[in-house]
Amino acid sequence: MSTIYDVARRAGVSPKTVSRVLNSDGPVGEKTREAVEAAMRELGYVRSNAARMMRAQKSGIIGLITGAISTKNQPSTQQGLPDLYIVQGIQRALESSGMTVMIADTAGRNDRVPHLIDTFLSHRVEGLIYVAEYHQEVNLTQLPDDTPLVLANCFDARGTPAVVPDDRRLQRDLVRRLIAAGHRRIAYLSLRPDMVAGRLRPQGYREALEEAGLPFDPALLQHVDFDQPEIGPQLLWDTIDRMLQLDQPPSVLCCGNDQMAMMVYGILRSMGRKVPDEIGVAGFDNYRAIAETLYPPLTTVDLPYNAIGVRAGERLMQLISGDGRNDHSPVQVAGPVHWRASVTELRPENVISFKTPREEKQ
Amino acid sequence: MSTIYDVARRAGVSPKTVSRVLNSDGPVGEKTREAVEAAMRELGYVRSNAARMMRAQKSGIIGLITGAISTKNQPSTQQGLPDLYIVQGIQRALESSGMTVMIADTAGRNDRVPHLIDTFLSHRVEGLIYVAEYHQEVNLTQLPDDTPLVLANCFDARGTPAVVPDDRRLQRDLVRRLIAAGHRRIAYLSLRPDMVAGRLRPQGYREALEEAGLPFDPALLQHVDFDQPEIGPQLLWDTIDRMLQLDQPPSVLCCGNDQMAMMVYGILRSMGRKVPDEIGVAGFDNYRAIAETLYPPLTTVDLPYNAIGVRAGERLMQLISGDGRNDHSPVQVAGPVHWRASVTELRPENVISFKTPREEKQ
DNA sequence: CCGTTTCATGACACCGATGTCATGACACCG
DNA sequence: CGGTGTCATGACATCGGTGTCATGAAACGG
Numbered sequence: 001m002s003t004i005y006d007v008a009r010r011a012g013v014s015p016k017t018v019s020r021v022l023n024s025d026g027p028v029g030e031k032t033r034e035a036v037e038a039a040m041r042e043l044g045y046v047r048s049n050a051a052r053m054m055r056a057q058k059s060g061i062i063g064l065i066t067g068a069i070s071t072k073n074q075p076s077t078q079q080g081l082p083d084l085y086i087v088q089g090i091q092r093a094l095e096s097s098g099m100t101v102m103i104a105d106t107a108g109r110n111d112r113v114p115h116l117i118d119t120f121l122s123h124r125v126e127g128l129i130y131v132a133e134y135h136q137e138v139n140l141t142q143l144p145d146d147t148p149l150v151l152a153n154c155f156d157a158r159g160t161p162a163v164v165p166d167d168r169r170l171q172r173d174l175v176r177r178l179i180a181a182g183h184r185r186i187a188y189l190s191l192r193p194d195m196v197a198g199r200l201r202p203q204g205y206r207e208a209l210e211e212a213g214l215p216f217d218p219a220l221l222q223h224v225d226f227d228q229p230e231i232g233p234q235l236l237w238d239t240i241d242r243m244l245q246l247d248q249p250p251s252v253l254c255c256g257n258d259q260m261a262m263m264v265y266g267i268l269r270s271m272g273r274k275v276p277d278e279i280g281v282a283g284f285d286n287y288r289a290i291a292e293t294l295y296p297p298l299t300t301v302d303l304p305y306n307a308i309g310v311r312a313g314e315r316l317m318q319l320i321s322g323d324g325r326n327d328h329s330p331v332q333v334a335g336p337v338h339w340r341a342s343v344t345e346l347r348p349e350n351v352i353s354f355k356t357p358r359e360e361k362q
Numbered sequence: 363m364s365t366i367y368d369v370a371r372r373a374g375v376s377p378k379t380v381s382r383v384l385n386s387d388g389p390v391g392e393k394t395r396e397a398v399e400a401a402m403r404e405l406g407y408v409r410s411n412a413a414r415m416m417r418a419q420k421s422g423i424i425g426l427i428t429g430a431i432s433t434k435n436q437p438s439t440q441q442g443l444p445d446l447y448i449v450q451g452i453q454r455a456l457e458s459s460g461m462t463v464m465i466a467d468t469a470g471r472n473d474r475v476p477h478l479i480d481t482f483l484s485h486r487v488e489g490l491i492y493v494a495e496y497h498q499e500v501n502l503t504q505l506p507d508d509t510p511l512v513l514a515n516c517f518d519a520r521g522t523p524a525v526v527p528d529d530r531r532l533q534r535d536l537v538r539r540l541i542a543a544g545h546r547r548i549a550y551l552s553l554r555p556d557m558v559a560g561r562l563r564p565q566g567y568r569e570a571l572e573e574a575g576l577p578f579d580p581a582l583l584q585h586v587d588f589d590q591p592e593i594g595p596q597l598l599w600d601t602i603d604r605m606l607q608l609d610q611p612p613s614v615l616c617c618g619n620d621q622m623a624m625m626v627y628g629i630l631r632s633m634g635r636k637v638p639d640e641i642g643v644a645g646f647d648n649y650r651a652i653a654e655t656l657y658p659p660l661t662t663v664d665l666p667y668n669a670i671g672v673r674a675g676e677r678l679m680q681l682i683s684g685d686g687r688n689d690h691s692p693v694q695v696a697g698p699v700h701w702r703a704s705v706t707e708l709r710p711e712n713v714i715s716f717k718t719p720r721e722e723k724q
Numbered sequence: 725c726c727g728t729t730t731c732a733t734g735a736c737a738c739c740g741a742t743g744t745c746a747t748g749a750c751a752c753c754g
Numbered sequence: 755c756g757g758t759g760t761c762a763t764g765a766c767a768t769c770g771g772t773g774t775c776a777t778g779a780a781a782c783g784g
């Protein structure tokens with residue numbers, strides 16, 4: 001691979017002049033510039049990042065640690081790959097800055113994280129982002145260095161800058177919407193309470209009920225460990241069965257996530273209950289491969305992974321450029337409700353208030 | 363960040379000696395080694411890859427180009443993220459070699475590929491892998507350089523080393539298994555024929571029929587563009603309806619992929635047909651988030667994305683180490699059938715032949 | 725006890741790009 | 755016409771490791 005020296009020789013100038021052409025510092029004569037550019041083209045010259053970053057003491061590299069790519073071995077993981085969208089968002093946010101993103105995968109083993117961090121440091125990354133597979137608290141080994149770190153989809157006790165989904169608010173918005181559609185008996189099938197989402201989402205559910213003056217019925221809030229290998233479907237079946245046996249059964253089942261909702265579809269139909277006519281189903285995530293393909297399509301709320309990534313990327317760029325605003329509270333990100341055919345509008349008159357001005361004009 | 367010079371000064375030795383400790387070339391006295399290691403620990407020394415690769419003229423970096431991370435904007439993409447498993451496989455294959463994998467995302471725009479390649483070349487990557495979102499033919503701009511390139515999940519007309527799924531064989535194996543289970547009228551709902559999978563998989567289906575001496579009925583092989591935004595479900599509904607109206611309706615619906623199978627579940631149930639008692643459903647991909655969670659779980663065949671990645675990584679390492687075996691035929695990878703509850707065994711006696719020796723002992 | 729080999733270590737150059745400073749050629753101004 | 759400023763360009767050092775070669779000391783053999 002050719003170097004600036006090769007280019008310089010071919011163009012009959014000094015290496016420094018080639019450098020000037022490359023970087024547009026200092027002045028370069030018109031003819032010289034053309035000669036240099038021609039030489040570069042002819043040699044297929046590509047500038048060496050290694051030499052460059054060595055001199056400049058800047059790598060232009062951002063390190064990204066994620067389990068996204070190999071999450072499937074973990075037993076209790078729900079759908080698996082959503083945090084890929086976070087990575088996508090990060091890339092989008094960093095694209096304009098000219099940074100190169102280097103992604104390392106934990107391969108499902110958290111004990112490899114220190115090694116990955118070491119590799120990144122040896123590349124002299126200018127910043128690090130750790131992306132968790134699902135909203136959780138983490139505890140990374142302290143970075144020995146002053147390299148900035150941002151946590152995405154997770155947080156820690158040290159107050160490291162973090163960006164997380166606003167589970168509470170998202171669930172509240174969805175349940176609000178269900179209430180607005182006329183539903184009064186809303187069941188909530190929650191994820192395990194040892195997951196952050198399994199705690200925050202039920203909170204949002206209860207908040208929406210309270211706001212609307214609806215009573216909270218403990219019988220309608222159940223935690224279900226639905227993704228257990230064997231017994232998961234049984235647990236879910238049993239929980240739904242009990243709810244439907246109640247004196248006042250629910251008119252809609254709110255599920256902890258879209259994958260649970262998919263399983264609920266099958267169970268309800270095996271029970272001979274029609275969705276949405278006899279009972280509605282709502283999800284959480286807007287995991288589109290599921291939500292849009294299910295039949296009928298699933299009402300759910302957008303867990304904005306993309307936005308989380310973008311925000312995390314932006315936050316990191318701030319830190320790198322020295323904007324050390326010590327915001328110890330994590331950034332919370334929310335997203336829109338997606339209303340689809342899996343829940344009926346019990347009171348059609350309510351629908352009107354949800355039309356946009358534009359639609360009303362038509 | 364400290365350098366070998368800092369370490370050397372602290373340990374009272376020369377930089378070269380520190381280098382020797384790092385790389386275990388040349389001999390180093392016991393005491394000296396300890397002093398150097400202590401100094402490194404105290405300073406939190408991490409060796410600079412930039413300087414290293416500059417001297418060694420080796421970057422230790424593999425470039426990976428994929429649309430995996432941002433595929434969702436594309437209109438005609440089926441499920442979206444499976445090629446992430448390919449990336450995982452590649453990482454696994456390259457892990458032991460000490461290479462660092464740098465992933466670049468096309469952000470859904472193929473016109474960015476040349477730019478990404480340039481970035482990689484400026485990092486002096488030692489090899490490149492291009493990962494396609496689904497099995498397809500591609501046409502990358504010729505690499506100006508002698509950097510080795512491997513295609514994963516795609517191939518080109520130039521005979522670039524490639525690793526692809528063996529769609530034909532996978533489908534044949536699945537249909538064989540259905541036939542072994544006693545099914546004789548097997549319908550095939552294919553993906554669009556302009557996709558490679560939409561051509562190869564039906565071929566495998568027909569091969570399995572021929573092998574078994576079963577007649578091929580054109581009415582049972584239909585292409586369905588099921589993931590069209592609006593009309594997809596309608597098209598699918600209509601196709602299934604027609605098939606079920608036949609004099610000899612099928613006993614099992616073989617779907618082009620798992621996502622289509624998920625949609626078929628909903629449609630069959632809305633038609634009042636029970637799965638698997640009245641009609642069986644089979645998928646393709648073993649997209650576990652769907653196949654295992656659907657109710658009943660889906661019989662499907664493993665599209666071995668992981669293995670494709672591993673093979674691609676291995677192939678690239680061969681090329682880098684100079685093993686230029688000019689294998690112009692793409693490597694074809696297959697995987698196992700996953701038999702789950704969505705298809706019944708019509709003739710139980712057949713099941714015996716599928717028991718493993720171990721099971722028979724019990 | 726002297727010549728030769730082995731061991732432990734250091735001096736120095738080099739990889740490729742770029743920051744600093746110097747140099748020569750003009751142009752401009754009083 | 756001499757002094758000064760601008761422009762175009764190059765020489766040289768530098769970033770942090772590592773390959774090459776040299777050096778001095780200890781060990782070994784006869």
